[in-house]
Amino acid sequence: MTVAGRASEAAGNRRAVPQTALLVGGLVLLAALAVLSMGVGARHVAPGEVVRALFDYRGTDDHVVVRDVRAPRALLAVAVGAALAVAGALIQTLARNPLAEPGILGVTAGAGFAVTLGSAAGLAGGRAGELGFAVAGSVAAALLVVAVGRGSPLRLVLTGVAVTAVLNGVALGLRLMLPDTFDLYRFWSVGTLAGREQASLSWPLTAIAVSLAGALLLSRALNALTLGENVAHTLGADVGRVRLTTLVLITVLSGAATAVAGPILFVGLIVPHLVRKPAAGSVPWLIAYTMVLGPVLLLAADMAARVLLPTGEVPVAIVTAFLGGPMLIWAVRRYGAGSL
Amino acid sequence: MNVPRIHFERRTAILVGVLVALMLGLGLLGLCYGASWAPPGKVFAVLTGSEHSVVIRDWRLPRVLAGLVFGAALGVAGAIFQNLTRNPMGSPDVIGLDAGAYTGALIALTVLSGTSAQLAVGSVAGGLVVAAAIYLLSLETGFSGLRLVVIGIAVNAMVTAVNSWIVLRADLEVAIAAVGWSAGSLNGVGWEDLGIPFTVIAVLLALMTTRAHAMHQASLGDPIAVTTGVGLDRLRLLMVLVGVGCTATVTAVAGPIAFIALAAPQIGRRLAGAAGVPLLPAALTGAVLLQGADLLAQSLLAPVALPVGVVSTAIGGCYLIWLLTKEVRRA
Amino acid sequence: MTARLTARDITLRYGDRVVSTRLTLDIPDGAFTAIVGPNACGKSTLLSALVRLLKPHSGHVEFDGREVGAFGTKALAKQLGFLPQDPMAPDDIKVRRLVARGRYPHQSMLALWSPGDQAAVDGAMAAAGVSDLADRPVQELSGGQRQRVWMAMVLAQRTPYLLLDEPTSFLDITHQYQLLGLLARLRNEGRTVVAVLHDINQACRFADHLVAMKAGAVVAEGDPGDIVDATLIKDVFDLPSVVVPDPVTGTPMVVPTLRGE
Numbered sequence: 001m002t003v004a005g006r007a008s009e010a011a012g013n014r015r016a017v018p019q020t021a022l023l024v025g026g027l028v029l030l031a032a033l034a035v036l037s038m039g040v041g042a043r044h045v046a047p048g049e050v051v052r053a054l055f056d057y058r059g060t061d062d063h064v065v066v067r068d069v070r071a072p073r074a075l076l077a078v079a080v081g082a083a084l085a086v087a088g089a090l091i092q093t094l095a096r097n098p099l100a101e102p103g104i105l106g107v108t109a110g111a112g113f114a115v116t117l118g119s120a121a122g123l124a125g126g127r128a129g130e131l132g133f134a135v136a137g138s139v140a141a142a143l144l145v146v147a148v149g150r151g152s153p154l155r156l157v158l159t160g161v162a163v164t165a166v167l168n169g170v171a172l173g174l175r176l177m178l179p180d181t182f183d184l185y186r187f188w189s190v191g192t193l194a195g196r197e198q199a200s201l202s203w204p205l206t207a208i209a210v211s212l213a214g215a216l217l218l219s220r221a222l223n224a225l226t227l228g229e230n231v232a233h234t235l236g237a238d239v240g241r242v243r244l245t246t247l248v249l250i251t252v253l254s255g256a257a258t259a260v261a262g263p264i265l266f267v268g269l270i271v272p273h274l275v276r277k278p279a280a281g282s283v284p285w286l287i288a289y290t291m292v293l294g295p296v297l298l299l300a301a302d303m304a305a306r307v308l309l310p311t312g313e314v315p316v317a318i319v320t321a322f323l324g325g326p327m328l329i330w331a332v333r334r335y336g337a338g339s340l
Numbered sequence: 341m342n343v344p345r346i347h348f349e350r351r352t353a354i355l356v357g358v359l360v361a362l363m364l365g366l367g368l369l370g371l372c373y374g375a376s377w378a379p380p381g382k383v384f385a386v387l388t389g390s391e392h393s394v395v396i397r398d399w400r401l402p403r404v405l406a407g408l409v410f411g412a413a414l415g416v417a418g419a420i421f422q423n424l425t426r427n428p429m430g431s432p433d434v435i436g437l438d439a440g441a442y443t444g445a446l447i448a449l450t451v452l453s454g455t456s457a458q459l460a461v462g463s464v465a466g467g468l469v470v471a472a473a474i475y476l477l478s479l480e481t482g483f484s485g486l487r488l489v490v491i492g493i494a495v496n497a498m499v500t501a502v503n504s505w506i507v508l509r510a511d512l513e514v515a516i517a518a519v520g521w522s523a524g525s526l527n528g529v530g531w532e533d534l535g536i537p538f539t540v541i542a543v544l545l546a547l548m549t550t551r552a553h554a555m556h557q558a559s560l561g562d563p564i565a566v567t568t569g570v571g572l573d574r575l576r577l578l579m580v581l582v583g584v585g586c587t588a589t590v591t592a593v594a595g596p597i598a599f600i601a602l603a604a605p606q607i608g609r610r611l612a613g614a615a616g617v618p619l620l621p622a623a624l625t626g627a628v629l630l631q632g633a634d635l636l637a638q639s640l641l642a643p644v645a646l647p648v649g650v651v652s653t654a655i656g657g658c659y660l661i662w663l664l665t666k667e668v669r670r671a
Numbered sequence: 672m673t674a675r676l677t678a679r680d681i682t683l684r685y686g687d688r689v690v691s692t693r694l695t696l697d698i699p700d701g702a703f704t705a706i707v708g709p710n711a712c713g714k715s716t717l718l719s720a721l722v723r724l725l726k727p728h729s730g731h732v733e734f735d736g737r738e739v740g741a742f743g744t745k746a747l748a749k750q751l752g753f754l755p756q757d758p759m760a761p762d763d764i765k766v767r768r769l770v771a772r773g774r775y776p777h778q779s780m781l782a783l784w785s786p787g788d789q790a791a792v793d794g795a796m797a798a799a800g801v802s803d804l805a806d807r808p809v810q811e812l813s814g815g816q817r818q819r820v821w822m823a824m825v826l827a828q829r830t831p832y833l834l835l836d837e838p839t840s841f842l843d844i845t846h847q848y849q850l851l852g853l854l855a856r857l858r859n860e861g862r863t864v865v866a867v868l869h870d871i872n873q874a875c876r877f878a879d880h881l882v883a884m885k886a887g888a889v890v891a892e893g894d895p896g897d898i899v900d901a902t903l904i905k906d907v908f909d910l911p912s913v914v915v916p917d918p919v920t921g922t923p924m925v926v927p928t929l930r931g932e
Contacts, residue, residue: 098490099429148665155664157429158606162660165599169653173646176520183512186519190504266497273490315508321501328494329477332487550780557775563755567722568828569748569776615764 019285022278026292033299034078038070040303045070076193076201077302077316078295080257081267083208085294086215087253088268089286093222094246095153101269102254104160105247108265109167110141111258115188116171119181128200130188131259138255141167146247191264191317193302204256211252212291218245219284226283264317267294270324277335297324352621355612359624363408366631370404371396373635375643398531405538406529406593407631407648411600413541413586415608415626416548418601420583422617423555424576425485431602432587435492438596439499440470441588442522445595446506449518456533459521460592467588470499475580483576524597524649526634537589544582544589545623551578552619559616597649600626603656610663629656672699676721676751676832676863681730683716683887690716691887693730698832703858704865705878709908713887714867715756715836721865722753722834748776752830756837758821760809766820767805770796773827791827798853799823800846814841822850833857835866839873851877871908875899875922883907899923 038053039045045053045062052058053066087102095104103109114137115130123129141163149159175182221242224235232239254268275289301319308314371383378396385391387401418431425435432438444466448458478484478491507515548555554575558565565572590597607629608614608621633652638645674697683691690713698704698721706714719725720732723739731738739747752773760769773795774788796802799822804812809820818841825833833854839847847870854864855877868874874881875895882892885907891898904912904925917924 097427097429098486099427099493148661154428159661159664161429161602162657162664165603165653165657166661169599169650169657172519172523173650173654176516176523176647176650177644179512179516182516182519186507186515190508265500266493269493270497314505318501318505321497325494325498328497329491332490332494333477333480336484336487553775553778553780557772559761560772561755561759563719563724563753564758564772564824566724566744567748567751567753568773569745571744613763615768616761 019278019280023285023288023292026289026296030078030292030296030299033296033303034074037074037077037299037303038066041065041070041306072201073193073196073302074299075205076196076260077298079205079208080193080261080264081295081298082212082291083253083257083294084264084267085271085290085297086212086287087250087257088270089272089283089290090215090222090246090250090253091268092272093226093283093286094243094250095157096226097153097157098273099269100157101265102250103164103263103265103268104157105250105254106141106145106160106163106167107138107251107254108258108263109164109171110137110139111135111255112185112189112263113137113141113167113171116174116181116185119184120174120178127196131204134259135255138258139251142247142251142255146244150243188262190315191258191262191320192305192313192315193261193298194305194313194315196261201260204260207252207256211249211256214245214249215253215287216284216291218242218249219287222246223283226281262315262317264298264320266317266321266324267297270328271297273328274324274331277331352612352614355621356624359621359628362628363624363631366628366635367404367408370407370631370635371400373639374400402531402534403526403529403634404631406526406534407634408627409538409541410526410590410594410597411604411627411630412623413545413590413626414597414600414630415604415622415624416545416619417583417586418603418626419605419608419617419619419622420548420555420579421601422605423559424579424583425489426559427485427489428606428617429602430485430489430492432583433596433598433601435474435489436470436496436499437467437584437587438591438598439496439503441467441591441596442503443499443506444469445521446503446518449514449521450506450510454517459595463595464588464592467584467591470495471580471584483572520647521595522649523647524595524652525637525645525647526594527645529593533593537593540589541586544585547578548582548619551575555579556616556618595647595649597630597652599649599653599656600629603660604629607656607660607663672702674699675735676733676865678717678721678727678732679730681720681727681732683713683720683725684728685716689887694887694889696882696889696892698863698865699880700863701858701861702863702879703855703877704863704880704882705874706865706867706882706884707869707871707874707907708884708890712884714884716887717884718753718834718836718865718867722751723747724753745776748828748830750830751832751834752825752828754821754825754833754835754838756840760817762810764809765805766801766807766809766812766823767792767796769809769820770801770823770827773824776828791829795823795826798826800849815843815846818842819846819850831861832863833865835864837867837869839868839870847873871899871904871925872917875924876917876920895923899925 035047035050038050039047043065045066049062050066053063057063057067084102091100091102091104092098111134114133118129118133145160145163149156175185221237224232224237225239225242229239271290271294272286275286275293279286279289297320298316301323302316305314305316305319368380368383372378372380374395382391383396386393386396421431422428441463444462445459448454448462452458474492474495478488507518510518554570557568557570558572558575562572587601604626605617605622608625609617612618612621614621629652633655634648636655637648637651640646676698678694678696680693680695681691682693706717708714716725720727733739734742734750771792774791777788796805799819801816801819801823804816804820809817812820822838838850842850851873854866858864878895880892881895881898883890883903890907891903900914901912904910904914910927911929912925912927914923914925
């Protein structure tokens, strides 16, 4: 091996170590944040007590709060954060466009449209109703976008933009004419984790967990895809099937997250940009990092959401924007906008 | 426009002809349509001065002209930004200008008393503040369209969050009024509203026309643009000024009418079969889109007038979808 | 030997990364200069500085005794034509239109298109061998065809100086030699050609003046016959070789002795 070859291999190895270390560090941070977040709120619980509540349950008031309210909420934050961030990474990889976010497949607009329609028809009462309509709307919209837009990344993006526009436009028109629907929608439309822990979470969380695993499994094939279709073929990837599966995963991940928490628009858009540098062009690492950073961001935002106001909460979607936005600006200024 | 004078691109010429005809047709329709239908004969008579009609001359005509001129301005702004960012999704609304204008308007509505003058000033101020913030934050050696876009995303996120918060906390009626404004409307636009905006837009579009050739040359990438003689820095500054200026002017009068800036350039270039994102098709398509949308907005649920932004978004989106499906069958 | 285009003591950087320090180079007029060197030795960076794409951190590039930064953009574009390594074409553009874009420096608001422009475009397409592709969309062409179209665009600019970054990329062997032959003919017509070439033997065969670079500095420059020997090749490329006279042209021909174990 030449001198040059040996040098680049050493550099590659030197890079691999920090990548794993970074991931482990991220996971530790995630665990710590989760514990912290379970202690924060109207009733303050010390971290030590939180850990005891989880592993040595004694039935005290503190323990009840942690177990029945905080822990499900933290779990939700982790699931929704991971789902949105990974969906964002997937769509940006597939669409090869840094402006892409999961909503581009029409998922968010579809959910909003369905919720508006349901409320206008008087049917979307209660959390379960909202959840059902949101899911149906997400899936229907995504199906339409994929059916029309498959073929090239640009087509997909433009189709998604068009469908989103149509659905948003019509829904907005409806809402401006029906004040009750408008009122219901404006509270649904700003994503929040407050009060969501009461609804039945098992199936959205399962769907998210399965899809996250699927994303990790698919990431190698997606890696091949980013090199262009011809190269992907020679590497053994079935391009059409990989694309379709990715689109399904994006739909399930962002559909489930949006249905549960309402639209939290910028996690899927911003988190992939933040980890692009350390992921260094590798899709598996991109998925792994976003799966960790998304929950970190959302947990931090959720904690802030609970303590920012003297009474009541700020919706987590708003806090997320103010946490993620400056982070993204800092990352772009420091490391450049990065390539895809 | 570096085409031999004699062999003018056939397809573009036909398209321009069709679009201009559409513009005139829709304009005429806008003058005829209303609470009472005015036959075209009467409209021509009023336009040439031989007949007198307050309704046609003072209510409908300014609105029709606004629809055409504002639509063209938005189409051009969209084409400029899509060229600047080299991204078909890089339009003023995506990078946060519309969100900033909305913030200004929300402040006018919730803190002040929400008169149209306050809304106009607020929206322009808000849009300019956001534009300045994005510009300052992306200041660095060397221009990067990508960097501009990504920082725009971040800023848009935060501004949109602020807007959602304000809407959430406001009284229901104020919230509905605010969201209604944000959908854009040409209702009640009169001559007194159009003097300054039309002048500003005319100046900006004239300026941009002189540099349109340079803008198309710049789409060849920085190295070739510079070495064939394009002054890139000055060109980009002009493009930003014209793009932001057109968007802010329209928003000040009619509120943010988002989708036109995104869709008109893409529809226009596909119809023209053109390379890159050219300005003229974008302008003409924008004019047709907005005027058509305004007509629909007035007539769909008459006598209730929908906000034009709702309709422009819906039909623009549908038409783009149709164009995309057609592309598949062709390929 | 006169040199209108020169680099005086330039230091070139990208952010914190220094590429060249205090480099001085004269480009001989009316000659074919080839710049060679291993990957990432600063050849492209040097070329970018010469055509005013990259501003030197210190020192300056001069043309006709004036700093290049002082020229108007179109004025300089009428003197220096440049072909970058990875040019990008807008979607859907046809070959004829792309070549016509090379006429930009000669156009203005009042003089949009003239017979002179048409002649330049037709001549350029003929010289680059792409006349029969004139109405095809550029994105449908093969890599080699596209490269020749870009060459035509630069030729249409009709500049006395031509600077090209790896112009033989993607071309099959016949077209490579045709292109180099074309550059030699342009030199015979009195133009000055500067090309970054990755094939040292082609450089030796066609160039009047060879500039060998390594790690951002000029290691040797001069007539290929005078400077190219096994020591230089080992020095610059870290390649053991023997240098023999080319059986056809007599110019130095590098034959590597590396057998790839």
